[in-house]
Amino acid sequence: MDLNTREISTSDLIRVIMQIEHTNAVQLSKKLDSTPQNVSQRLKHGNFRENDLTKIANALGYDMFIEFVKRED
Numbered sequence: 001m002d003l004n005t006r007e008i009s010t011s012d013l014i015r016v017i018m019q020i021e022h023t024n025a026v027q028l029s030k031k032l033d034s035t036p037q038n039v040s041q042r043l044k045h046g047n048f049r050e051n052d053l054t055k056i057a058n059a060l061g062y063d064m065f066i067e068f069v070k071r072e073d
Contacts, residue, residue: 031059
């Protein structure tokens with residue numbers, strides 16, 4: 001499934017994927033060897049590093065790509 005990631009925040013995208021995968025912050029935190037509070041706070045504030053996003057994607061069974069696209073002026 002491809003989602004248009006340009007339209008929504010990273011946190012919202014992760015929440016959508018969590019819904020698709022029928023998982024919640026508690027289940028995700030166990031897969032990440034973290035706490036539910038930490039996962040919830042990161043989702044709330046959108047505070048992610050690249051390696052965090054890679055771990056989350058792997059835990060949810062997804063691949064993650066970062067893409068730079070030149071804007072049309």
